[in-house]
Amino acid sequence: MNKRDFIKNSFIVGAGLISGINSANNQNSEILLSYNNEWEKVRNDYELPTDFINLENGYYCIQPKPILQAYQQNINFVNKQGSYYMRTVQFENKKKSVIALAELAGCAEEELIITRNTTEALNLIISGYKWQVGDEAIFAEQDYGAMQDMFKQVVARNGIKNVVVSIPNQPKNDEEIVDIYKQAITSKTKLLMVSHVINITGQVLPIKKIVEMAHQHNVKVLVDGAHAFAHIQFNIKELGCDYYGTSLHKWLSCPLGAGFLFVKKELINSVWPLFAEHESVKNTDIAYLNHTGTIPVHTDLTIIDAIKYYKLIGIKNKHERLLFLRNYWLNKIKDNPNIIINSPIDDNRACAIANVGVVGLNPIELAKNLFEKFKIYTVAIDTKTVKGVRITPNVYTTTNELDLLVNALNQIAKK
Numbered sequence: 194m195n196k197r198d199f200i201k202n203s204f205i206v207g208a209g210l211i212s213g214i215n216s217a218n219n220q221n222s223e224i225l226l227s228y229n230n231e232w233e234k235v236r237n238d239y240e241l242p243t244d245f246i247n248l249e250n251g252y253y254c255i256q257p258k259p260i261l262q263a264y265q266q267n268i269n270f271v272n273k274q275g276s277y278y279m280r281t282v283q284f285e286n287k288k289k290s291v292i293a294l295a296e297l298a299g300c301a302e303e304e305l306i307i308t309r310n311t312t313e314a315l316n317l318i319i320s321g322y323k324w325q326v327g328d329e330a331i332f333a334e335q336d337y338g339a340m341q342d343m344f345k346q347v348v349a350r351n352g353i354k355n356v357v358v359s360i361p362n363q364p365k366n367d368e369e370i371v372d373i374y375k376q377a378i379t380s381k382t383k384l385l386m387v388s389h390v391i392n393i394t395g396q397v398l399p400i401k402k403i404v405e406m407a408h409q410h411n412v413k414v415l416v417d418g419a420h421a422f423a424h425i426q427f428n429i430k431e432l433g434c435d436y437y438g439t440s441l442h443k444w445l446s447c448p449l450g451a452g453f454l455f456v457k458k459e460l461i462n463s464v465w466p467l468f469a470e471h472e473s474v475k476n477t478d479i480a481y482l483n484h485t486g487t488i489p490v491h492t493d494l495t496i497i498d499a500i501k502y503y504k505l506i507g508i509k510n511k512h513e514r515l516l517f518l519r520n521y522w523l524n525k526i527k528d529n530p531n532i533i534i535n536s537p538i539d540d541n542r543a544c545a546i547a548n549v550g551v552v553g554l555n556p557i558e559l560a561k562n563l564f565e566k567f568k569i570y571t572v573a574i575d576t577k578t579v580k581g582v583r584i585t586p587n588v589y590t591t592t593n594e595l596d597l598l599v600n601a602l603n604q605i606a607k608k
C-alpha cells in the first residue's frame with residue numbers, strides 16, 4: 194500500500210502510523226533497527242503509562258488510539274440506535290466480522306464463531322464434546338489452568354480419564370515434542386489439547402506435526418491459540434487441526450471480551466453447544482454452537498477495525514518486530530550465569546513472550562524487584578517446570594526500554 198492509498202483507505206483519525214512500515218520486510222536485525230523510527234510512529238498510536246514500563250502484554254494488548262476511537266464510535270452508534278440496531282443489522286454486521294476473521298485465520302466463514310474469549314471457545318469444546326465413559330483426553334501440565342480445570346470437571350461429569358504430559362522448556366527438536374504426545378495416545382484417546390504458544394514461556398509448538406501424528410491415531414486436536422492469533426504468522430487450514438480457539442483482545446488489540454472458535458465443518462455436530470440454540474438451526478450449522486444471549490455488540494463491530502489496523506502494520510512486519518524485540522533483550526542477558534532462561538532460543542519456537550529467572554530468587558520477589566526498583570511491570574510465573582518472570586513487549590516497546598530491562602536484570606542477578 195503506498196502513502197496515497199493508505200490515506201485514502203485509512204479509517205484512522207490522527208494516527209501516527211505511516212505506510213513505510215509495509216515495505217520494510219527484511220529479517221535482518223540491522224534493517225529492523227534502522228527503521229526503528231517507523232516503529233516510533235506506531236508507538237505514537239498508543240497512550241502509554243508514564244510511571245512504569247509495561248512488559249506484560251501477554252495478559253492482553255491495549256488498544257492503540259485508532260482502534261479505541263473506532264470502538265468509542267461503535268459504542269455511541271449502538272447506543273443511539275438501541276433495540277432498533279439489535280433487531281435489524283446486528284447479525285448482518287456480526288457476519289461481516291466473522292468473514293473478516295475467517296479470511297485472516299484461513300478458514301471458511303461457516304467454520305468460525307465469535308466468542309467472548311479463548312476460555313469460552315475452548316470450554317465449549319472440552320465440556321461439549323460428546324464424551325463416552327472411559328474416553329481419554331491428553332493435555333500438558335504447561336497448558337492454561339482454566340482449560341485443565343475444565344478437563345478435570347469432565348472427568349467428574351462424564352467419567353473420562355485425563356493423561357497429562359510435560360513439555361520441556363528447551364526441546365531438542367519437533368520430533369521430541371510430537372513423540373511426547375504420541376506416547377500418551379491409547380486406543381481410548383479421543384481428544385488432544387495443545388497450546389499453539391505456551392503462555393508461561395512463549396514456546397511455539399509444532400502444531401501441524403502434532404496434528405498429523407494425532408490424526409494417524411484417529412485423535413481429534415483442539416488448539417489453544419490464545420497467544421498465537423495476530424502475533425505469529427499461520428493459517429488454520431494449514432495446521433490441519435479440528436478445533437482452534439483464541440482471544441482477540443490479546444494480540445489483535447480488540448476491545449476486551451472478544452475471541453473466536455474454529456470448528457471443522459464436518460465436526461460441528463461432534464459437540465453440544467454451551468447455550469442451546471433454537472431447534473430450527475441444524476446441528477451441522479455453526480450457528481448451532483453460537484447462541485450467546487445479549488452481548489456487547491460494539492465489541493464485535495470493532496473486530497473489523499482491529500483487523501484493518503493489524504493489516505496496516507503488516508502481518509509479517511508485526512511478527513518480525515516482536516521476534517526482534519524478544520531477541521534484542523534475551524541476547525544481551527543470555528550469557529549471564531545467574532540468569533536462567535526458561536524459553537527456547539531458536540526463532541522457530543519463539544515469539545514476543547519469553548521467561549527468565551534469577552538464580553536464588555523466587556519469581557514473586559523478582560517481579561516485585563523489577564517493578565518497585567526499576568518500574569518495569571512483568572508477571573511472576575511459579576510452576577513446577579517454570580520459575581521466573583514472563584516478559585512480553587508489544588510493537589510499541591522501544592529498544593531503550595529493553596535496555597532498561599537488561600540493566601535491571603543484570604543488577605538483580607549480581608546480588
Ligand SMILES: Cc1ncc(COP(=O)(O)O)c(C=O)c1O
Nearest residue numbers: 310311312313337392417419440
Ligand atoms: C494459553 C492461554 N489459554 C487461554 C487463556 C485464556 O484467555 P482468556 O482469558 O482471554 O479467555 C490464556 C490467557 O492468558 C492463555 O494464556
